[in-house]
Amino acid sequence: MTLSLETPSLEVSGLAFAYPDGHQALFGVDLTVRRGERVALLGPNGAGKTTLVLHLNGILGGGDGSGVGSVRVAGLPVTKPNLAEVRRRVGIVFQDPDDQLFMPTVREDVAFGPAAAGLRGAALEERVHAALERVGMADFADRPPHHLSFGQRRRVAVATVLAMEPEILVLDEPSSNLDPASRRELADILRSLDVTVLMVTHDLPYALELCERSVILSGGVIAADGPTGELLCDEDTMRAHRLELPFGFDPRSVVMGR
């Protein structure tokens, strides 16, 4: 399959979705993420962020007719026949690493995705090693996940997804429950990856640090879209969508090292 550089990593258009119990979570979401971009997805609790994320790899929606609108990953529509390829291209890192890491050892867990895609033997071993290397966890390959610290588990969770060489990395609350050092280490890792990132977060300073662009999902629609710094300084928009900066944090005073 040939892809021009202009093909966005992610194209969501007119996506609406209601749960079987009738609760409507998304009311027509339009979102385009260009290749190589890092975008923060902000929004209050219950805005539909998780629902949107689960549409990106077809866990919800996925062409079974329960929603309207479309999702394309690097040009490939998320429909039932494409699900295997879509799930390889969209790497979701869930919030609780204990949910993500389900195999007895770190190595087997990282190997799970590529092995499910049919990789075997030396190529598989190499892929696992490279992914663990990128998050600085290569020395822990044979350890069981529950013997690692929380920050280490989060990093391994990122590696499990990197091992699938995804088109887009989707992180659900990557900084939650991390101590400041682990939080910074994860930021360094994310910055070092040359992969498209969509990051769902309540941690606004983290969004400012890592993502040049932010979108606000509120009430099931994209309510704002712009450079992170500008969005965080727009007090009216922030208040309207229940977003608040931590005490004493002024985005205007942050000098970005980029």
Added chain:
Amino acid sequence: MGAGHAHKLYRHARSPVHELPPHCKLAAVFCFVLVVVATPREAVWAFGLYALLLAAVAGAARVPYGFLLRRLLIEVPFVAFALLMPFVVPGEKVGVLGLSLSEPGLWGAWNILAKGTLGVAASVLLAATTELRALLLGLERLRMPPLLVQIASFMIRYGDVVTDEMRRMRIARESRGFTARGVRHWGVLAKSAGALFIRSYERGERVHLAMVSRGYTGVMPVIDDVTATRAQWTHAAALPLAALAVCLTGWTLT
């Protein structure tokens, strides 16, 4: 494999027995137990030879005999029943140390004790020389239904997580002044158990979601394929074959 991977039964060492592929060892222990069970109970000497065979394996595996004997204690609750048999089984009575015991009962007790102990000893040796993870791979290799292997491997992975959750719930209960003191408090404990079940169930759903997101379609991909050479099979077969020879001799002599 990593040191942290060890479970309580496993004893880390380097030995020819440790290095045998797990499925060979599983098959060997299974056949050994079958042979032991098939031995006539009157061939008392045969059981002594079996014990010697196991002692030889323990020696080759560098498992100290004290370790092995301590692990054998797990058998105690199960053999209590065997100790009752000489008193309750009807039949001819014989006097032993001033007690009147039934002869068929004594033979029955001996039968259970000897065969049970040998079986447990063989299993303890297997567990002491094979990591839990390797055992699962071995079972998978021996064509155990993959769903059962998956369930067992999730038990290993999430056992600690669930225990930890249980501990946190207990601390939360106690922090609010609750201590279980009797029947009146069983209701609270039962509700905690229910809550734990719901939480684990929900975790199961989230884990499944994470698995599906990484391409799970109902079968676990093969990551480590365990293989065994002819020589390894031969080594593993030494124990059950020797036992079989003893067993056959036992049948011809009795």
